[in-house]
Amino acid sequence: VSITRRTLLTAAAVSAAGSVASGKSDAAAATVARSQGASASLKPYRHRRIATEEAFTTPALAEAYKILGRTTTSSNLDIAFMKSIFDDPTPGSIRDEFRRRLLDLDTERLAIMDESGVDMHLLSLTIPGVQMFDADTALDFSVSANDALAEAVRRHPTRFGGLACFAPQSPRRAAKEMERATQNLKLNGFIVNSHTNNEYLDETKFWPIFEAAEALGRPIYLHPRSPSDGMAAPFRNYQMSGSIWGYAAETGTHAVRLIFSGVFDRFPKLKIVLGHMGEAVPYWLWRLDFMHARRTAEGMTKKLQLTPSEYFRRNFAITTSGVESHDVLTYVVNVLGVDNVMWAIDYPYQPTQPAVAFMDTAPLPPSVLAKVYHQNAERIFHLV
Amino acid sequence: VSITRRTLLTAAAVSAAGSVASGKSDAAAATVARSQGASASLKPYRHRRIATEEAFTTPALAEAYKILGRTTTSSNLDIAFMKSIFDDPTPGSIRDEFRRRLLDLDTERLAIMDESGVDMHLLSLTIPGVQMFDADTALDFSVSANDALAEAVRRHPTRFGGLACFAPQSPRRAAKEMERATQNLKLNGFIVNSHTNNEYLDETKFWPIFEAAEALGRPIYLHPRSPSDGMAAPFRNYQMSGSIWGYAAETGTHAVRLIFSGVFDRFPKLKIVLGHMGEAVPYWLWRLDFMHARRTAEGMTKKLQLTPSEYFRRNFAITTSGVESHDVLTYVVNVLGVDNVMWAIDYPYQPTQPAVAFMDTAPLPPSVLAKVYHQNAERIFHLV
Numbered sequence: 001v002s003i004t005r006r007t008l009l010t011a012a013a014v015s016a017a018g019s020v021a022s023g024k025s026d027a028a029a030a031t032v033a034r035s036q037g038a039s040a041s042l043k044p045y046r047h048r049r050i051a052t053e054e055a056f057t058t059p060a061l062a063e064a065y066k067i068l069g070r071t072t073t074s075s076n077l078d079i080a081f082m083k084s085i086f087d088d089p090t091p092g093s094i095r096d097e098f099r100r101r102l103l104d105l106d107t108e109r110l111a112i113m114d115e116s117g118v119d120m121h122l123l124s125l126t127i128p129g130v131q132m133f134d135a136d137t138a139l140d141f142s143v144s145a146n147d148a149l150a151e152a153v154r155r156h157p158t159r160f161g162g163l164a165c166f167a168p169q170s171p172r173r174a175a176k177e178m179e180r181a182t183q184n185l186k187l188n189g190f191i192v193n194s195h196t197n198n199e200y201l202d203e204t205k206f207w208p209i210f211e212a213a214e215a216l217g218r219p220i221y222l223h224p225r226s227p228s229d230g231m232a233a234p235f236r237n238y239q240m241s242g243s244i245w246g247y248a249a250e251t252g253t254h255a256v257r258l259i260f261s262g263v264f265d266r267f268p269k270l271k272i273v274l275g276h277m278g279e280a281v282p283y284w285l286w287r288l289d290f291m292h293a294r295r296t297a298e299g300m301t302k303k304l305q306l307t308p309s310e311y312f313r314r315n316f317a318i319t320t321s322g323v324e325s326h327d328v329l330t331y332v333v334n335v336l337g338v339d340n341v342m343w344a345i346d347y348p349y350q351p352t353q354p355a356v357a358f359m360d361t362a363p364l365p366p367s368v369l370a371k372v373y374h375q376n377a378e379r380i381f382h383l384v
Numbered sequence: 385v386s387i388t389r390r391t392l393l394t395a396a397a398v399s400a401a402g403s404v405a406s407g408k409s410d411a412a413a414a415t416v417a418r419s420q421g422a423s424a425s426l427k428p429y430r431h432r433r434i435a436t437e438e439a440f441t442t443p444a445l446a447e448a449y450k451i452l453g454r455t456t457t458s459s460n461l462d463i464a465f466m467k468s469i470f471d472d473p474t475p476g477s478i479r480d481e482f483r484r485r486l487l488d489l490d491t492e493r494l495a496i497m498d499e500s501g502v503d504m505h506l507l508s509l510t511i512p513g514v515q516m517f518d519a520d521t522a523l524d525f526s527v528s529a530n531d532a533l534a535e536a537v538r539r540h541p542t543r544f545g546g547l548a549c550f551a552p553q554s555p556r557r558a559a560k561e562m563e564r565a566t567q568n569l570k571l572n573g574f575i576v577n578s579h580t581n582n583e584y585l586d587e588t589k590f591w592p593i594f595e596a597a598e599a600l601g602r603p604i605y606l607h608p609r610s611p612s613d614g615m616a617a618p619f620r621n622y623q624m625s626g627s628i629w630g631y632a633a634e635t636g637t638h639a640v641r642l643i644f645s646g647v648f649d650r651f652p653k654l655k656i657v658l659g660h661m662g663e664a665v666p667y668w669l670w671r672l673d674f675m676h677a678r679r680t681a682e683g684m685t686k687k688l689q690l691t692p693s694e695y696f697r698r699n700f701a702i703t704t705s706g707v708e709s710h711d712v713l714t715y716v717v718n719v720l721g722v723d724n725v726m727w728a729i730d731y732p733y734q735p736t737q738p739a740v741a742f743m744d745t746a747p748l749p750p751s752v753l754a755k756v757y758h759q760n761a762e763r764i765f766h767l768v
């Protein structure tokens with residue numbers, strides 16, 4: 001993307017900015033744009049671009065996933081994903097490209113970032129992370145993956161941030177690793193891939209994990225994986241278990257379970273990040289509120305301190321990963337507020353250039369674009 | 385609602401109309417409003433109000449549901465719903481009110497409609513319809529329920545339309561009943577409550593049902609029920625199986641299965657109606673398209689004639705039932721087009737007056753409001 005192209009794209013975004021109810025008028029937006037040099041000045045402004053859901057893996061985990069992909073004794077839906085990517089995919093296929101790019105933290109990744117003017121990847125271990133191993137193995141893998149991640153950030157401190165993984169199989173040891181990863185390794189937060197052995201994090205045995213995240217002041221990115229065994233059946237046809245549909249059903253359900261469990265009354269400062277435009281939870285806020293209020297009034301359900309939508313706006317933030325629709329972007333900025341939406345590519349699963357173009361042409365005022373492109377991520381993940 | 389109040393509400397809607405990208409400018413919208421008398425003329429215009437997802441049941445089915453609610457040998461999630469409503473709910477409770485209102489087709493229902501200026505209920509048998517009985521029993525119940533529905537429409541021809549139920553347990557006999565219900569009984573289309581015995585309608589054994597609907601030129605309303613047994617597990621906590629979350633996961637998944645199965649290549653004129661703002665499928669159109677295109681390019685999946693979003697805009701229409709959010713309404717009108725969205729209350733489960741106020745204050749131009757309030761329903765359901 002040339003400077004000239006960027007300037008044009010920014011100008012287009014400014015001219016379209018009036019259609020979002022952000023509190024900025026067209027005129028105000030244009031003023032901000034001018035003060036930032038978006039009109040044809042000598043040094044056009046472009047926003048810092050921090051992509052917040054960018055995957056990697058380690059050679060040891062890639063090898064372990066390859067073995068898991070060959071098991072015939074599990075009906076877990078993620079097995080097929082691991083097999084397709086890590087078990088010698090056809091050279092030149094997109095699965096082969098995914099595998100190569102997941103393992104690279106120094107060359108092709110940085111070149112692709114440079115090509116599209118992406119300043120930073122907030123890195124996180126790709127699905128299913130360490131969540132399909134026994135507790136001891138998972139803990140060991142989480143330590144070594146976090147060490148490798150911290151090492152990559154140290155090699156490229158201006159280009160990478162990192163979200164630490166942890167092993168929910170052993171919640172108290174997970175909390176210790178979360179502390180080490182942020183205090184010692186200086187990683188920026190945490191990532192977990194939805195269910196672990198078909199159990200969800202609202203179960204109180206997992207709450208030491210939330211206690212640690214809240215105490216450390218760092219968010220947990222609740223990343224998808226395929227539906228747990230207990231909800232898998234209708235997703236086994238038409239390859240519906242993954243990114244095309246199943247991820248959202250699984251992860252949205254997990255997020256709603258967290259809300260109704262009362263996790264956020266116990267940990268009011270806990271911050272959960274959802275990818276994929278919030279896994280459709282933002283679409284349902286009105287209905288969640290209405291039905292929860294009725295059930296509470298009827299004494300049918302546990303009373304919570306806030307409404308579901310209040311928790312969603314206070315305790316969640318979302319990213320744009322894998323949903324490059326301006327209609328959805330406008331919707332979530334309006335409904336959740338300008339401080340709760342962050343940009344993400346979902347590298348290497350989504351191509352970088354379209355994800356940048358999606359943002360550069362977004363009908364948002366520059367002040368809002370700045371929040372989504374980098375300021376919200378800087379605040380939420382403590383990125384510098 | 386007095387004429388004066390209606391006038392004010394319409395005027396408010398007109399003044400807010402500019403914020404939706406419907407192709408109508410503020411000025412054009414105001415012109416339409418004036419020509420329709422929305423300004424303070426002597427005879428203020430109000431749109432005809434056709435509510436399209438309005439539930440009823442018959443005494444025989446209410447009695448059968450009461451018995452089913454007492455079974456201890458089924459893990460089906462709808463059992464609890466049936467027990468709560470049909471097994472002698474606490475007098476004065478909202479469940480008691482639901483039961484009473486479901487059984488009434490002549491008095492309280494019409495009074496509530498009149499109170500809020502609702503012209504017509506498009507009636508349909510409440511969940512789980514006839515879908516939890518053996519094939520013969522289900523067929524018998526479908527015939528008697530459709531007869532009762534047609535009788536109610538004959539008693540109140542200007543106030544009611546009706547969607548016929550059918551028994552998917554026996555697809556060829558269902559097709560015959562669908563023919564009888566539209567040709568002989570003059571009902572307006574069909575309703576089915578998602579899965580039947582944990583099977584989804586994309587399975588080819590059910591396709592005689594789609595063949596009949598297409599040949600008869602009438603839509604099928606794909607109404608929710610709770611998640612099928614194979615996806616039920618994570619919905620068993622926090623009462624998440626019903627309207628608050630599970631209905632959408634179940635029914636959205638069903639709709640997406642229909643798309644990927646190729647049903648709409650075989651039956652290109654088939655029309656499916658989804659309630660609850662499309663069960664979130666409209667939120668996912670970009671991702672469905674992107675992932676399906678990639679999989680098709682990689683030869684990983686069945687090739688379809690259209691993209692998922694093209695099917696959704698061609699073969700689906702949605703209603704507003706149970707989601708009274710102007711943000712969502714604006715989103716779906718923009719994304720699906722003004723001809724694909726219809727108003728619904730979800731009587732008796734949602735209160736009528738707020739559902740009317742939601743529409744009367746909607747930020748839509750009067751021409752679009754007219755389509756959502758009645759014109760689209762008139763066209764899609766052949767209502768006069």
